[in-house]
Amino acid sequence: MTFAVYNKQFPDELIGAVRTALIASAIAGIVLGLIAVIWPGITVMILGVLFGIALIVGGIFRVSQAFAASYLSGGIRTLLGLLGVLTIIVGVFALFSPASDAVWLLALFIGIGWIFQGVNDLFAAASKSAHVPTWYLVFSGIISVLAGIVMIIAGQFALTVFVWVGGIMLIVLSIATLFTLPKKVDTPAV
Secondary structure, three states, X not given: OOHHHHXXXXXXXXXXXXXXXXXXXXXXXXXXXXXXXXXXXHHHHHHHHHHHHHHHHHHHHHHHHHHXXXXXXXXHHHHHHHHHHHHHHHHHHHHOOHHHHHHHHHHHHHHHHHHHHHHHHHHHHHHOOOOOOHHHHHHXXXXXXXXXXXXXXXXXXXXXXXXXXXXXXXXXXXXXHHHOOOOOOOOOOO
């Protein structure tokens, strides 16, 4: 079923609002993608600052959870509180030195995440319990582990390439969105 069939069910104002929102998001995507491609270093630094802020917010959440979660044991609550305080400290550290520490921490977190995902895929391939072909799990597991290692070893370079590729993808997807906007359908008056 195409969008044109659904167009008959929606008022023109709603379709116009959806088109306007899609156009605005596509233009914003193109602008952000160009910024990422043209200035990947600054974009990585901004991502590092945002990562530092996210760590601080996450740490505050853990500390508040330690005080509010009365159903947990005292040991777990203490561990949550300590983890929250440590996360806040790392977030503040990353936030106030974004050019180096935040970028390194961001690369480290992404790299470790990719390594864990790759190991998980390899274990799923070995157990033969997955719903995808084994060769695919082995391939994606090896790629994820290698990408994680590269991210940890060459963090600044890897993040710059990551931002550059992400910027290109954002531009392409935003342009594609502009070509797939819902069209206004003329319906005969009844």
